[in-house]
Amino acid sequence: MVVTKDVAGGPARARLREVAELAGVHPSTASRALSGSRAVRPDVAAAVQRAAEKLDYRVDPIGRALRGERTGTVGMVVPDIVNPFFPAVVQAVERALHADGRSLFLCDASNDVRVEAERIEALLDRRVDALIISPVHQYDSAPAVRRAASRVRLVQVDRSCVGVGCDFVGADQAEAMRLLIRHLVDNGRRNLAFVATDDSISTVSERIVAYEQHAPNVRSRRRVFRGDLSVEWGARAVDMILQDPRQTPDALICANDLIALGALKQLRTRGCQVPGNIAVTGFDDTPFGVLSEPELTSVRQPVQQIADEAVRMLGLTRPRSTPMAGRRLVLHPELVVRGSSAAPA
Amino acid sequence: MVVTKDVAGGPARARLREVAELAGVHPSTASRALSGSRAVRPDVAAAVQRAAEKLDYRVDPIGRALRGERTGTVGMVVPDIVNPFFPAVVQAVERALHADGRSLFLCDASNDVRVEAERIEALLDRRVDALIISPVHQYDSAPAVRRAASRVRLVQVDRSCVGVGCDFVGADQAEAMRLLIRHLVDNGRRNLAFVATDDSISTVSERIVAYEQHAPNVRSRRRVFRGDLSVEWGARAVDMILQDPRQTPDALICANDLIALGALKQLRTRGCQVPGNIAVTGFDDTPFGVLSEPELTSVRQPVQQIADEAVRMLGLTRPRSTPMAGRRLVLHPELVVRGSSAAPA
DNA sequence: ATGAAAGCGCTAACAG
DNA sequence: CTGTTAGCGCTTTCAT
Numbered sequence A, B: 001m002v003v004t005k006d007v008a009g010g011p012a013r014a015r016l017r018e019v020a021e022l023a024g025v026h027p028s029t030a031s032r033a034l035s036g037s038r039a040v041r042p043d044v045a046a047a048v049q050r051a052a053e054k055l056d057y058r059v060d061p062i063g064r065a066l067r068g069e070r071t072g073t074v075g076m077v078v079p080d081i082v083n084p085f086f087p088a089v090v091q092a093v094e095r096a097l098h099a100d101g102r103s104l105f106l107c108d109a110s111n112d113v114r115v116e117a118e119r120i121e122a123l124l125d126r127r128v129d130a131l132i133i134s135p136v137h138q139y140d141s142a143p144a145v146r147r148a149a150s151r152v153r154l155v156q157v158d159r160s161c162v163g164v165g166c167d168f169v170g171a172d173q174a175e176a177m178r179l180l181i182r183h184l185v186d187n188g189r190r191n192l193a194f195v196a197t198d199d200s201i202s203t204v205s206e207r208i209v210a211y212e213q214h215a216p217n218v219r220s221r222r223r224v225f226r227g228d229l230s231v232e233w234g235a236r237a238v239d240m241i242l243q244d245p246r247q248t249p250d251a252l253i254c255a256n257d258l259i260a261l262g263a264l265k266q267l268r269t270r271g272c273q274v275p276g277n278i279a280v281t282g283f284d285d286t287p288f289g290v291l292s293e294p295e296l297t298s299v300r301q302p303v304q305q306i307a308d309e310a311v312r313m314l315g316l317t318r319p320r321s322t323p324m325a326g327r328r329l330v331l332h333p334e335l336v337v338r339g340s341s342a343a344p345a
Numbered sequence C: 001a002t003g004a005a006a007g008c009g010c011t012a013a014c015a016g
Numbered sequence D: 001c002t003g004t005t006a007g008c009g010c011t012t013t014c015a016t
Helices: A016-023 A027-035 A042-054 A061-066 A085-098 A112-124 A141-150 A174-186 A203-215 A218-220 A231-243 A255-271 A303-314 B015-025 B026-034 B044-052 B060-065 B087-097 B113-125 B142-151 B173-186 B204-212 B219-221 B230-241 B257-269 B301-315
Strands: A073-079 A103-108 A130-134 A151-157 A169-170 A192-197 A222-227 A249-252 A278-279 A298-300 A328-331 A334-336 B073-078 B103-108 B130-133 B152-155 B168-171 B192-197 B223-229 B251-254 B277-281 B298-300 B328-329 B335-337
Touching: A016 A027, A027 A042, A027 A073, A027 A103, A061 A085, A061 B060, A061 B230, A073 A112, A085 A103, A085 B103, A085 B204, A085 B223, A103 B087, A103 B103, A103 B113, A112 A130, A112 A141, A112 A203, A112 B103, A130 A141, A130 A303, A151 A303, A169 A174, A169 A303, A174 A203, A174 A249, A174 A278, A174 A298, A192 A203, A192 A231, A192 A255, A203 A222, A222 A231, A231 A255, A231 A298, A249 A255, A255 A278, A255 B103, A298 A303, A303 A328, A328 B230, B015 B026, B044 B204, B073 B087, B073 B113, B087 B103, B087 B301, B103 B113, B113 B130, B130 B301, B152 B301, B152 B328, B168 B173, B168 B301, B173 B219, B173 B251, B173 B277, B173 B298, B173 B335, B192 B204, B192 B230, B192 B257, B204 B223, B223 B230, B230 B251, B251 B257, B257 B277, B301 B328
Parallel strands: A073 A103, A073 A130, A130 A151, A151 A169, A169 A328, A192 A222, A192 A249, A249 A278, B073 B103, B073 B130, B130 B152, B152 B168, B168 B328, B192 B223, B192 B251, B251 B277
Antiparallel strands: A298 A334, B298 B335
């Protein structure tokens, strides 16, 4: 007689029942022995352990999830995986969770609030123990985030939604802007401009407010250009700005490194010296900022710290924490000065 | 009397039982009406539909998964989410799946075969319907990939493992290398060097073979430098290469854009003209290649097509396909010529 | 065409 | 300390 392998699915994974059988105990005893939820006689526990190892048993998270228990997985939704800042955040979160023996399921919202809502629901359906989310839109993402927070532990990272009273970890955007402005002014810049985005992104919004408050003069304060977080927008913004030569600022604060790199390139194309004529700064300190010529001054967000604190806030070890706690943990950003903002000769 | 909201979890999602109750039928009938697995009287079907909509019912994938049915989710494991090529692939796959109404759960292996194996297992445990994977290591990833392929539909994208007989979609790396070499030779380059990686990455391995076969002379063929897919390696490789001035090549083929950008920067730092003294080319045509000065010549992989074909190969609509089919779909890469490889003056 | 019942894998509550 | 029982939500037999 030939032993036929299951064509459709390979060797099936061992079930708890089989472990129990091999150990000569009832499944519930095996369950207790493996999870440690109740005391079990030491020799029985050992027998179960051995049986489990022999059969390469791993508890089925689906069965456990159906029962309403923890699944050991965390979901994460990022607004745009193609923006190199978010892979860095993802990696940091993975690292933080990994230390904890949990796995991360990641989804990309493609900058679309509807996709974001779908992904959140899909993760909740899969019974993730918690959700880490950087919302696409500070207003339009709010309903989905609030709903999710009412069903599971949730921490917002980097970006946040207004009016949803749930936890958040991120950097102090106003402080970041103050650091930038002071640095530029200290280097003799007077006519600033902020190449920003519309109001949808909370971090940029906060920077705009700080910019309008702290920029050195009225003309600078009024010079806020709204686009998106892309290289293309950086280039287009430069075209707009250079249109009126008398008005040309001597410093461009860009809302992220992508915009700044696009601006740098376009300035070079148009024959404008950086930092000679115009200083340029970015945000996020992505790995690509050091590749440009000159290297890009930027503001580094403490990504690993944000990730660590987010995971800590989820409180996955504690039995039950109140959801929607509304804590806000705001960390210090760090100005990284490079050539693109040096004082003009 | 006050209606108290469930503090721990918000309003629970409607269950099939409640839908059935509201429609005045048995749960099994409701199930049939919703899934269409068996015929149901039209008026009953309509009533169930209405009840489901009213209660905002969505079938619980956990319950369904426990029954052994499809879950409507696909898992993906990428070797390194921080490498900007992979976010692009992820986005393309998301797009392809989204058109199909499925959601993607993504995991990052952090270039670590052990992490990769864990992530694969975690995804299988969660009963994904299929797996899309770009293996970290062409040899060391093989056992995990093979195991996974025996349990679920699996397609390898971009990279692959040797000796696992399962489906693959990617670009023709040998053709890519031939295109590059011909282009460089056509522009008068004779002394080539390949800044590559070790043998762990299948795509690079294939390029090395093609390079050693097609490079224009023996000296060029021997000049293969092995490091990793990083900006830092690109810079270090340039230092090594410039050490012996008599041996300096006039063209550097780099195994990806990150290496090429690092090389470009270091060449600039060391006062070496590109493309005047040395041509530089990359791979993957990431968005950052156009930001350098000069812009980077690269090879574009047909990312969206790879993703579309991978999803099609998964055959999620077909009832049951044989796993481990071992089909290999090899698509044409496209040479994107830019300034970094122009003919020297 | 529909209802009843069984069971996917697991663990909490309840006896003993 | 351990076995029994029940049931999470769903679908799929098997009977009507």
